Amino acid sequence: MGLVCAPSHCQEFAKSVRDIIKEEAARRRLGEISLLGLESVPRTADQGGLAAAESDQAFNTEVYIDDFQHSTQLLQQGLELFEIGAKVYEILGLIEKVVKRESPARVMTLLGFEFNLTTGVLRIPEAKAQEIVLLIRQVLATADEGGSVPWSILSSLHCKLMCASTGIELGRSYVSAIRRPLDAVAILLSNRIQRANFLIPVFEMYELRSQLRW
Amino acid sequence: MADTVGHFWEPQNFQDLPAALRVVLDETFIEEEREIAHVLEHQFPSGAKLSAAGARQLGVSSDRAEAWGSGSALPFKSTPPRFARKPYSLVYTNLETLIWVCVEILRVVKLGKAMPWKRMPWILSPTAIVFKASPFEDDGMKKRIVCDCTASGVNPHLAEHREMSLPTILRLLQSMGKDYFMAKSDLKDLFYNFPVRQADWTFLGFSHPVTGQ
Numbered sequence: 001m002g003l004v005c006a007p008s009h010c011q012e013f014a015k016s017v018r019d020i021i022k023e024e025a026a027r028r029r030l031g032e033i034s035l036l037g038l039e040s041v042p043r044t045a046d047q048g049g050l051a052a053a054e055s056d057q058a059f060n061t062e063v064y065i066d067d068f069q070h071s072t073q074l075l076q077q078g079l080e081l082f083e084i085g086a087k088v089y090e091i092l093g094l095i096e097k098v099v100k101r102e103s104p105a106r107v108m109t110l111l112g113f114e115f116n117l118t119t120g121v122l123r124i125p126e127a128k129a130q131e132i133v134l135l136i137r138q139v140l141a142t143a144d145e146g147g148s149v150p151w152s153i154l155s156s157l158h159c160k161l162m163c164a165s166t167g168i169e170l171g172r173s174y175v176s177a178i179r180r181p182l183d184a185v186a187i188l189l190s191n192r193i194q195r196a197n198f199l200i201p202v203f204e205m206y207e208l209r210s211q212l213r214w
Numbered sequence: 215m216a217d218t219v220g221h222f223w224e225p226q227n228f229q230d231l232p233a234a235l236r237v238v239l240d241e242t243f244i245e246e247e248r249e250i251a252h253v254l255e256h257q258f259p260s261g262a263k264l265s266a267a268g269a270r271q272l273g274v275s276s277d278r279a280e281a282w283g284s285g286s287a288l289p290f291k292s293t294p295p296r297f298a299r300k301p302y303s304l305v306y307t308n309l310e311t312l313i314w315v316c317v318e319i320l321r322v323v324k325l326g327k328a329m330p331w332k333r334m335p336w337i338l339s340p341t342a343i344v345f346k347a348s349p350f351e352d353d354g355m356k357k358r359i360v361c362d363c364t365a366s367g368v369n370p371h372l373a374e375h376r377e378m379s380l381p382t383i384l385r386l387l388q389s390m391g392k393d394y395f396m397a398k399s400d401l402k403d404l405f406y407n408f409p410v411r412q413a414d415w416t417f418l419g420f421s422h423p424v425t426g427q
Contacts, residue, residue: 010404013282020272036271060389066404070397071390078395085399091272093263095402099350104395115387117394122387192304 014063017092021061021068021085028080029053037091041083048074050081061085069110071117078104112163124164132160136212139202143209148199151189155182177208219253220332221246223425231424232309238316239424245323246330246427253329261326262409285411294337294371294417301341301423302362315343315423318359327406330427335419339366361420368417 024038028050033039043051053059058073059081068085072078082104089096102108107116114125124132135157142149158178165175181200189195202208225240252260266283270276305315322328339361348356363369390396401407410418421427 010408013408014401014404016274016278020274023273035273037268038272057391062389066401068399068401070399071394072397073391073394075395078397082397082399088272089399089401091265091268093265093268094404094407095263097350097400097402100398100400102396102398104397106393106395108396108398110396110398115390115396117390117392117396120392191302 010065011063014065014068017088017094018061018063018068020088021070021081024084024088025050025059025061025081026056029056029058038084038087041080041087044076044080048076049079050077053077064111067111070104072104075104128160132157132164135160140209140212143202143205146203148201148203150196151182151185151198151200152192152195154178154200154202155195158182177205177211181205181208215254215257218331218333219250219329221250221330221425221427222332223427228424235309235313235316235424238313238320242316242320242323242422242425245320249323249326249329252326257412258409259326259329261406264407264409282409285409285414287411288368288414288417289373290371290417291373292371294367296336297366298334298338298419299340299366300421305341305343305423311343312423314357315341315359318343318357319422322359322406325403325406327403331419336416337363337366337368338419338421339363339368341420341423359420361418 024034027034028043031051034041043049046052050059053073059071059077061068061070061081063069070078070081070085072081086096106118107114109115109125112124112128114123116122123129135153139149139154139157158175161175161178181202185198185200189198221243223243225236225243228236228239231239249260264282266279269279269282274282301315304311306312319328323330342360342362344358344360346356346358348354350356
């Protein structure tokens with residue numbers, strides 16, 4: 001809806017849901033009785049389920065607004081945690097987006113990054129990396145020809161680099177040199193058309209160019 | 215409630231519009247009728263699915279469960295002045311965009327997350343639409359309507375909210391060990407799941423770009 005209080009409200013709510021899942025998992029590990037409604041999710045201790053976990057570190061659930069991520073030492077624990085989550089959503093009246101459901105695996109894309117828990121490698125997926133590099137090249141080529149780029153294009157590049165920098169060290173200077181000219185005029189541009197039409201003279205921004213080259 | 219919930223248009227009012235748009239409007243009318251009947255009978259929208267009883271059953275504190283069930287108050291520090299603005303011009307960029315906006319509003323009405331009002335709400339935020347590439351949508355493009363609550367003055371009158379911290383990629387990684395398994399689940403339309411108390415519905419108005427409802 002565009003309400004400023006909505007994200008924190010959602011995250012607070014999501015954390016409550018996450019805690020219900022984590023507490024149920026902890027109960028199962030300790031052999032305690034499940035909450036009403038959750039006892040229908042089978043306990044699979046003999047196959048390495050949550051009841052067989054040696055410690056709470058064997059499983060975890062984190063949440064990012066509406067995205068729940070379960071991590072477990074063993075496949076069976078992952079399946080059990082997953083089923084607990086599904087049951088909790090059902091009891092609360094929440095609808096899970098089934099097409100986005102991903103069963104336990106060692107390689108997965110989360111928040112735009114590809115995690116490989118066998119090799120320990122965190123990387124930006126190839127297609128996304130190519131998109132960023134292409135955009136950098138376009139901005140540099142335009143600057144070399146003495147041209148300018150629309151505010152919206154430079155903003156897009158900034159957002160992509162910001163996102164990438166949350167997981168992979170890029171050097172923050174990359175982001176700040178791009179941010180400065182965007183910030184300087186952002187308040188004047190109130191709609192999409194203005195943002196697409198306002199040109200930023202990147203050809204005369206030496207710091208931005210040298211940092212993008214680096 | 216009967217003085218508030220209802221609609222003031224009929225499909226016949228829009229006979230001259232392109233057929234593709236009329237189809238959407240016809241369906242919107244039927245869905246609005248259904249939603250009006252539901253709200254008048256139950257006093258809450260059909261999309262209010264969050265279960266307070268379920269929350270209590272799962273150990274959620276009673277005050278929080280109560281808020282999930284009956285709706286939370288918007289945290290205003292002062293009442294925003296009356297405001298009404300039509301949808302932004304970008305929703306009228308071309309027929310295709312306009313149909314997307316109408317289809318998205320229809321989706322929200324079908325979900326029971328919006329209801330038609332026959333009187334002007336206190337705040338009518340301007341409507342816009344955002345697009346995002348998504349492999350999970352049939353046409354590869356996610357469309358979402360946005361009500362600009364900053365332009366309408368709702369956001370500036372809300373109390374400062376607590377800083378929140380989202381888990382970073384590195385924190386997620388730290389919580390996982392070598393050779394661990396990851397699983398992922400995602401909730402549908404989470405932002406639409408929080409009931410707002412009835413007294414505050416009037417601050418969340420937006421208008422349909424064709425019917426004006």
